Amino acid sequence: MPKRLLIVAHAPSPNTLRLREAAEQGARHPEIEGVEVIVKPPLESGPEDVRNCDAILLGTTENLGYMSGALKDFFDRSYYEVLxxxxxxxxALYVRAGHDGTGTRRAVESITTGLRWRWAQEPLILRGEWQESFTEQVEELAMAMAAGLEAGVL
Structure with missing residues (x-):
């Protein structure tokens, strides 16, 4: 039975949609065969999705120094159900941050600590003006998650 990687990513703009698509592309790399990838926006994801996955990649925008309301809603609906x-x-987490992303990172880390989730790697903070390299970084993050899951090291 293949391992499941759940990607829950808020994509309210064309650029953040590109990030979510890059995450999916990285996770579905042709050389990674033993991982099923499920991609959902936070408002369409819930506790059942979390219970049925083997790893999760979160993506959010930085909104007023916090995670997106949509990702917060996902956590609000899922937290006690999956605790x-x-x-x-x-x-793992990527943040599209117009500023420094610190508050967003801290907020997500606080929730994941409460859930006792385990960080596969450091959160990826995509700071400042849009850069084309952001999509490559997210693709690599997702590819590493899927490859680690397939190899059994996550």
Whole structure:
């Protein structure tokens, strides 16, 4: 049975949609065969999705120094539903930050610490003006998550 990587990413603009698509492309790399990739916006994701995955990649915009309302809603609906069943879930995060992303990172880390999720790698903060390299960085992050899941190291 293939491992499942859930990508929950808020994409309210063309550029953030490009980031979510880059995450999906990286996770679906042709050389990674043993991972099923599920991509959903936060408002369409919930506790059932979390319970049925083996790792999760979160993507959000920085909104007033915090995560997007949509990602916060995802956590609000899922937190207590998965608290006991999803401990140790490998996770990663990318933040499209117009400023420094610190508050957004801290907020997500606070919630994931409460859930006892395990960071697969440091959060990726995409700061400042849009750069084309952002899509490559997100693609690499997702590819590393999927490859780690396939190899059994996550």
């Amino acid at each position: 006991e069943q999803a401990q140790g879930l490998p996770c």
